Amino acid sequence: MTTPDSSTGASRLRTASKSRRAEMRFAYLFLLPALLLVVVFRIFPLLWGFAISFTDATGVAPSHFIGIANYVQAVSDPNFRDSIVNTLFLLATLPIWVALPMVLAILIDQGVPGGKLFRAVYFFPAVLSSVIIGSIFNVVLRYDGSFNAFLGAIGIDAVDWLGSSTTALLSLLAVQFWSTFGMGVLIFLAGLSTVPKDMVEAARLDGAKMWQIWLHVIIPSLRPIIEFSAVVTTIGVLTSMFGLIYVLTAGGPGTSTTLPEFLIWLEQGKLNQPAYAAAISMMLFVIMAGLAWLQIRIMSRNTNL
Amino acid sequence: MSEIELRNVHKRFGSVEVLHDVSLSIEEGEFTVFVGPSGCGKSTLLRVIAGLEEVTGGQIFIDGRDMTDEEPADRGLAMVFQSYALYPHMSVADNMSFGLRMARRPKHEIAEKVARSAKILRLEELLDRKPAQLSGGQRQRVAIGRAIVRDPRVFLFDEPLSNLDAELRVQMRVEIAKLHKMLGNTMIYVTHDQTEALTLADRIVVLRAGRIEQVGAPLDLYADPDNAFVAGFIGSPRMNFLKATAKGGKRLAVGGIEVEVPIATDVGAGTEVQFGVRPEHFDAAHGIDLAMTADVIEQLGSTSYLYGTISTGEAIVAQRQPGRNRAGELATLRFDPANVRLFDADGLRIR
Numbered sequence: 001m002t003t004p005d006s007s008t009g010a011s012r013l014r015t016a017s018k019s020r021r022a023e024m025r026f027a028y029l030f031l032l033p034a035l036l037l038v039v040v041f042r043i044f045p046l047l048w049g050f051a052i053s054f055t056d057a058t059g060v061a062p063s064h065f066i067g068i069a070n071y072v073q074a075v076s077d078p079n080f081r082d083s084i085v086n087t088l089f090l091l092a093t094l095p096i097w098v099a100l101p102m103v104l105a106i107l108i109d110q111g112v113p114g115g116k117l118f119r120a121v122y123f124f125p126a127v128l129s130s131v132i133i134g135s136i137f138n139v140v141l142r143y144d145g146s147f148n149a150f151l152g153a154i155g156i157d158a159v160d161w162l163g164s165s166t167t168a169l170l171s172l173l174a175v176q177f178w179s180t181f182g183m184g185v186l187i188f189l190a191g192l193s194t195v196p197k198d199m200v201e202a203a204r205l206d207g208a209k210m211w212q213i214w215l216h217v218i219i220p221s222l223r224p225i226i227e228f229s230a231v232v233t234t235i236g237v238l239t240s241m242f243g244l245i246y247v248l249t250a251g252g253p254g255t256s257t258t259l260p261e262f263l264i265w266l267e268q269g270k271l272n273q274p275a276y277a278a279a280i281s282m283m284l285f286v287i288m289a290g291l292a293w294l295q296i297r298i299m300s301r302n303t304n305l
Numbered sequence: 306m307s308e309i310e311l312r313n314v315h316k317r318f319g320s321v322e323v324l325h326d327v328s329l330s331i332e333e334g335e336f337t338v339f340v341g342p343s344g345c346g347k348s349t350l351l352r353v354i355a356g357l358e359e360v361t362g363g364q365i366f367i368d369g370r371d372m373t374d375e376e377p378a379d380r381g382l383a384m385v386f387q388s389y390a391l392y393p394h395m396s397v398a399d400n401m402s403f404g405l406r407m408a409r410r411p412k413h414e415i416a417e418k419v420a421r422s423a424k425i426l427r428l429e430e431l432l433d434r435k436p437a438q439l440s441g442g443q444r445q446r447v448a449i450g451r452a453i454v455r456d457p458r459v460f461l462f463d464e465p466l467s468n469l470d471a472e473l474r475v476q477m478r479v480e481i482a483k484l485h486k487m488l489g490n491t492m493i494y495v496t497h498d499q500t501e502a503l504t505l506a507d508r509i510v511v512l513r514a515g516r517i518e519q520v521g522a523p524l525d526l527y528a529d530p531d532n533a534f535v536a537g538f539i540g541s542p543r544m545n546f547l548k549a550t551a552k553g554g555k556r557l558a559v560g561g562i563e564v565e566v567p568i569a570t571d572v573g574a575g576t577e578v579q580f581g582v583r584p585e586h587f588d589a590a591h592g593i594d595l596a597m598t599a600d601v602i603e604q605l606g607s608t609s610y611l612y613g614t615i616s617t618g619e620a621i622v623a624q625r626q627p628g629r630n631r632a633g634e635l636a637t638l639r640f641d642p643a644n645v646r647l648f649d650a651d652g653l654r655i656r
Contacts, residue, residue: 198390201357206404206455207378216407220394 046285053278063275070279080280082255083263084287086169090237090259091291093173097233098226101184106214108185109192119189122182130179130240134247137175138162141248165256168249172257175248176241184229191225192218227299231292238288260284307366308333308459308491309354314363316349316515323349325515327363331493331508336485339495340502341512341538347495348463350512354493355384355461368458378404383452384461387468389444391436391451398423398432401451422453425487442473449484462494466501478504499539503527511535533579533652542584542610542622544646549580557647561616564593566642569656578655581646584610587623587638595638597621602632611636 053070057063074080104122108115125133140147141161148158161171195218203213219226242261245251251258251266258266260280268277307330316324323346331337339347352358354365356377364373372380391400398419399406405415423429426446436444445465452460462481466474482505485492496502502509503523511518511526511534519531523539530536537543549559553574556565560580572578587595599611604627611623611630623638630636647655 196388196390198386198388199392201377202384202386202390202451203392203403204357205355205377205382205384206407206451208403208407212407216403217392220392223394 049278049281052275053282055275057275058272059274070276071283073276074280074283079255079258079263080260083258083260086255086257087238087259089169090173091234094230094233094237097177097181097184098229101181101229102188102219102222102226104181105185105188105192106218109189119185122185124182125179126183128179130243131247133175133179134244137171138248141171141175162249163253165253168253168257172241172244172248176237176244179244180233180236184233187229188222188225191222195221223299227296230295230299234291234295235288238284238291260287307331308335308368309493310366311350311354312364312366314350314353314365315361316346316353316358317361323515324353327515327517329510329517329520331491333491334489336482336492336494336505336507337510338502338506338508339493339510339512340497340499341518343497344514345512346515347497347512349515351384351461351463351493351495354380355382356380357384381458382461383455383457383459384463385445385448385452385465387464389436389448389468391444391447393436396433396435397428397439397447397450400436400447401428401454403451404455418454418456422450425453425484426450441469442477445469445477446480449481453488458491460488460490460492462492464495464497466496466498481505499541503539509539511538530646531654533581533648533654536581536646536648536654540583542624544581544583545621545623546648547580547582547615547619547621548617549578549647551576551578560595560619562593562595564642564645566645566647568647572647572655577650579648579650579652581648582640582644584622584624586640586644588625589639589641589644592639592641595640597623597636597638599630599632599634599636602630604628 052063054065054067055063056066056069104118108119112118139145143158143160143163145161147161152158159167161167199217199221200213203217208216238259239261241259242265245257245259245262249257251262261284264277264280264284267273267280309329309331311327311329314324314327315322327346327350339350341347349358353360354367356372356375360373364371366372367380367382392403395403401419401422402415405418419432420429423432426449428443428446428450431439431443431447436447439447445468448465465481466477469477478501481494485505494501494505506523508520509523509526510520513534519526519535521529526535526539530539533546537546547559549557551572551574552558552563554565554571555568556563557572557578557580564580595615597611597613597615599613601612603610603612606627609625609627609630611625613621613636615621621638623636625636649655
């Protein structure tokens with residue numbers, strides 16, 4: 001049945017969808033600058049890198065398509081292999097990167113004396129650039145540095161922390177950890193503030209001891225934070241240690257502190273092999289994406305919250 | 306012997322005194338309700354009994370033993386929180402068995418207790434669900450189930466129905482009353498809702514600003530309040546308080562008329578007193594007449610509420626049979642002087 005009412009209703013609907021389309025156009029207009037930046041500085045270089053990774057480009061001579069030769073070279077390149085082994089070593093310490101900030105945050109949250117001071121002190125390195133941190137630890141950790149002087153004072157022999165292949169990577173790890181764990185503490189503190197106090201009290205009334213409450217009530221509630229922290233730390237290890245490596249060890253001695261990121265810079269900037277560097281970048285990209293996916297899969301097992 | 310006895314309990318948060326010298330005994334099997342406006346200290350009192358807050362002074366005895374410094378879990382209590390406080394990552398069954406599992410009780414004992422509690426609360430179908438998959442009422446039942454599994458001597462409820470909608474609240478109220486009949490445990494229940502207090506309690510403890518105003522059976526508090534605060538808090542709509550002046554003996558001038566009230570002691574002439582009459586006592590067959598201008602009439606079907614003023618300009622609420630009055634017109638209220646409650650200037654009852 002057609003009534004005047006229904007026809008005005010339909011026209012109103014048309015007007016609504018028309019104005020909605022106009023609104024969408026307007027929204028895209030606002031998104032455009034950001035979108036342009038992403039395309040020009042992220043998507044395009046990514047695709048460009050992907051393209052030249054199949055060539056012998058050097059940036060000066062004309063380039064040729066050489067198939068997967070760069071990838072084959074990478075797999076058999078001992079430097080690349082070492083950089084991956086170094087990365088795996090760092091990633092093996094991931095539980096500590098996640099657990100220690102969490103434990104410290106729980107302690108601060110329980111109200112240990114001076115908690116606020118600790119929070120500020122822990123966070124302080126996060127505002128320093130990695131070059132400054134690297135310079136500080138160059139002074140502290142070098143053979144005649146203050147750390148060895150301190151060890152000497154308590155009767156321990158000096159160690160060449162940055163110059164020995166057995167300790168250089170560990171030293172690098174320690175410095176990176178020192179400079180980032182404060183952020184982890186802060187993230188966990190934010191997470192802890194969302195754990196309902198009632199729930200902890202209910203567990204106390206249920207007779208759970210403090211460690212049981214941590215293990216069975218508080219930490220499971222922090223699961224999203226743990227996931228986040230693990231992913232961010234992994235990405236950090238893979239992509240933001242360049243500054244420290246550059247200042248502290250320059251990838252050495254040998255390849256003992258070379259990570260893929262540093263190797264990419266080396267091949268691209270120092271050895272003038274942009275195509276080969278692009279191939280390594282692509283492999284790093286795939287590894288990172290794979291790791292992130294794996295972590296999320298593992299973490300979200302058995303949850304249907 | 307009392308199940309729970311509080312002796313001179315004080316609680317201070319910094320410089321703020323939340324509980325002032327509270328002494329109270331609660332008998333075994335009794336359903337006690339702590340009621341009062343927000344900030345009166347009723348929840349703090351419950352948490353002090355639970356051991357979640359330490360007392361600043363005084364002692365707490367449970368079943369004759371001094372429990373003042375005992376851990377919450379060792380007091381033989383279970384508590385149901387307003388927010389339910391369920392563990393979101395555990396199934397209903399795991400939520401209920403958490404305490405037993407932490408105490409490493411044998412598996413068959415855990416299974417048995419969870420099954421019994423689930424049966425009482427009709428949760429059998431929901432045991433594998435997570436709290437997020439339950440409705441508010443179901444979550445509340447799980448929280449109560451978790452309390453039952455602990456086999457406590459005493460159940461503590463901290464405003465358990467506040468997060469539920471009105472209809473469900475009435476339903477759960479009845480369920481909690483049934484549960485008390487079935488289990489027979491001592492229960493302490495905190496609410497700011499006087500209807501919940503009146504319907505559930507064997508005894509009500511009315512609190513204000515950290516002090517106990519009166520303790521008594523619901524009808525005793527309603528009929529025989531110790532002070533104007535209790536008289537006003539218990540009963541809905543609240544009691545009308547009119548200014549009155551004593552005329553000597555038992556005679557009072559109030560609302561433009563003179564009334565003789567049946568009190569035991571005379572009030573000195575010229576003394577200012579508060580003259581309290583409940584809205585439901587203005588429809589008496591015999592008694593004293595008082596004229597009222599009704600501004601608004603709420604028709605509830607079975608009854609009507611008249612909101613208006615009397616000749617002195619004082620506001621008044623009266624409950625009447627439906628259909629007898631119209632808004633804007635004069636209504637004649639009739640009350641029996643026996644239903645008048647008098648309070649002195651400090652709000653204390655004159656009997």
